[in-house]
Amino acid sequence: xxxxxxxxxxxxxxxxxxxxxxxxxxxxxxxxxxxxxxxxxxxxxxxxxxxxxxxxxxxxxxxxxxxxxxxxxxxxxxxxxxxxxxxxxxxxxxxxxxxxxxxxxxxxxxxxxxxxxxxxxxxxxxxxxxxxxxxxxxxxxxxxxxxxxxxxxxxxxxxxxxxxxxxxxxxxxxxxxxxxxxxxxxxxxxxxxxxxxxxxxxxxxxxxxxxxxxxxxxxxxxxxxxxxx
Amino acid sequence: xxxxxxxxxxxxxxxxxxxxxxxxxxxxxxxxxxxxxxxxxxxxxxxxxxxxxxxxxxxxxxxxxxxxxxxxxxxxxxxxxxxxxxxxxxxxxxxxxxxxxxxxxxxxxxxxxxxxxxxxxxxxxxxxxxxxxxxxxxxxxxxxxxxxxxxxxxxxxxxxxxxxxxxxxxxxxxxxxxxxxxxxxxxxxxxxxxxxxxxxxxxxxxxxxxxxxxxxxxxxxxxxxxxxxxxxxxxxxxxxxxxxxxxxxxxxxxxxxxxxxxx
Numbered sequence: 001x002x003x004x005x006x007x008x009x010x011x012x013x014x015x016x017x018x019x020x021x022x023x024x025x026x027x028x029x030x031x032x033x034x035x036x037x038x039x040x041x042x043x044x045x046x047x048x049x050x051x052x053x054x055x056x057x058x059x060x061x062x063x064x065x066x067x068x069x070x071x072x073x074x075x076x077x078x079x080x081x082x083x084x085x086x087x088x089x090x091x092x093x094x095x096x097x098x099x100x101x102x103x104x105x106x107x108x109x110x111x112x113x114x115x116x117x118x119x120x121x122x123x124x125x126x127x128x129x130x131x132x133x134x135x136x137x138x139x140x141x142x143x144x145x146x147x148x149x150x151x152x153x154x155x156x157x158x159x160x161x162x163x164x165x166x167x168x169x170x171x172x173x174x175x176x177x178x179x180x181x182x183x184x185x186x187x188x189x190x191x192x193x194x195x196x197x198x199x200x201x202x203x204x205x206x207x208x209x210x211x212x213x214x215x216x217x218x219x220x221x222x223x224x225x226x227x228x229x
Numbered sequence: 230x231x232x233x234x235x236x237x238x239x240x241x242x243x244x245x246x247x248x249x250x251x252x253x254x255x256x257x258x259x260x261x262x263x264x265x266x267x268x269x270x271x272x273x274x275x276x277x278x279x280x281x282x283x284x285x286x287x288x289x290x291x292x293x294x295x296x297x298x299x300x301x302x303x304x305x306x307x308x309x310x311x312x313x314x315x316x317x318x319x320x321x322x323x324x325x326x327x328x329x330x331x332x333x334x335x336x337x338x339x340x341x342x343x344x345x346x347x348x349x350x351x352x353x354x355x356x357x358x359x360x361x362x363x364x365x366x367x368x369x370x371x372x373x374x375x376x377x378x379x380x381x382x383x384x385x386x387x388x389x390x391x392x393x394x395x396x397x398x399x400x401x402x403x404x405x406x407x408x409x410x411x412x413x414x415x416x417x418x419x420x421x422x423x424x425x426x427x428x429x430x431x432x433x434x435x436x437x438x439x440x441x442x443x444x445x446x447x448x449x450x451x452x453x454x455x456x457x458x459x460x461x462x463x464x465x466x467x468x469x470x471x472x473x474x475x476x477x478x479x480x481x482x483x484x485x486x487x488x489x490x491x492x
Contacts, residue, residue: 036343039342039343039344080268082268085422086420087419087420087422088411088412088419088420088421088422088425088429089422089425090425103268107412110412110413111412111413111432112375112376112378112379112412112432113377113378113432114345114378114432114435115343115344115345115346116345117431117432120428121425121428138424162423162426166423167423167424167426193346194345194346194347194348194350194351195350195351195385195389196346196350196385197345197346199385199439199442199443202442203438203439204428207428207430207431207478208427208428210427211427
């Protein structure tokens with residue numbers, strides 16, 4: 001009687017606690033968006049890696065699906081649908097209004113992005129939910145904001161300069177930095193990812209590194225990527 | 230007996246308190262969200278991620294479920310599902326044998342499921358027959374320009390299997406196509422988001438970047454290929470085409486590869 005009472009208490013507690021962590025979709029989120037989000041997160045939750053760099057260890061722990069799952073689900077508990085200000089946005093959060101809710105746009109499924117690119121964006125946005133870290137607000141890109149050839153970093157088609165835009169990070173641990181570190185580690189150490197996933201992770205992380213606007217921080221990240229082979 | 234009953238009672242109370250506490254924390258988060266459940270379209274993000282001040286709250290825009298699509302004029306292929314070109318795929322499949330057809334169908338299925346981690350991508354497309362390669366090229370040509378990930382996947386499979394100058398030359402078309410201006414319509418520009426514009430740039434030039442990435446990887450793992458003058462000339466021509474592609478990111482990567490291998 002006593003044993004069964006104890007067991008029953010733990011079972012009920014476990015069930016309730018897992019419910020508390022499960023992702024909740026608003027009723028107006030279309031099924032195909034829900035399915036894609038669930039599928040993408042399910043991929044992340046089964047990632048296996050043999051090693052990780054020191055920065056990755058600090059942010060996520062090991063390259064492991066359960067770490068990525070916990071990281072995401074302790075930050076985002078609900079998902080809604082919105083246009084996130086329009087344009088090519090795929091996802092967003094509202095740090096001061098509802099940091100634990102992620103908003104997905106129709107572009108999440110309509111635009112032809114690689115899977116790891118979608119995941120990079122949602123993990124980037126999830127990082128913005130951390131109230132105790134000031135939501136990892138972005139740095140204003142410096143003026144001038146130059147590439148390694150001394151040319152202004154600009155938007156590809158409008159030519160608009162990135163300088164002065166809230167679209168940089170001065171730390172390795174912000175949203176750009178943390179998602180770059182995650183992707184670089186997946187690219188290097190994932191043991192059950194396809195060549196495509198690893199290539200995509202490398203392509204997109206290399207690009208994201210360009211948003212780190214401090215040379216010393218960027219160097220520390222490159223050193224971190226090379227620290228473990 | 231009395232001792233056991235007491236223990237049972239204590240455990241029941243403790244269990245009840247634990248469950249109650251979990252329910253309390255479980256209920257609290259949804260209440261927190263509901264109280265401030267404004268959609269992003271109801272706020273002014275031009276002021277950055279800051280609390281909205283005063284009563285200058287924008288009227289809520291209709292969160293169109295079409296998102297950008299409703300504003301795109303003459304949007305072309307991005308809404309086309311993979312299955313809408315079924316008759317074209319049947320035409321392509323006609324000249325394939327059973328084993329090749331199975332692989333062709335596998336790639337279509339992978340596109341449908343959007344599962345980039347499908348193991349068949351790594352196992353089924355090694356040492357491809359000329360027929361199968363041709364079918365992937367034909368599939369590349371019939372897919373709308375907006376299918377960036379799908380076209381890039383085909384380029385990946387073909388580039389991984391490069392063994393001859395003909396293989397290299399067949400992919401030069403990737404650098405000779407028009408650059409894609411937006412995800413919803415490659416022929417026209419749309420709004421930009423500096424927040425993720427870097428990632429968007431990779432995506433809009435995805436197949437070009439994939440080809441350069443795989444070319445670099447191939448030359449790195451098989452430097453002996455460059456000892457064949459015909460192969461070397463083909464790669465040189467490919468990289469020159471990439472350097473002429475009107476996107477700085479692609480030009481830069483091509484130049485890096487040329488310098489790296491002294492081509």
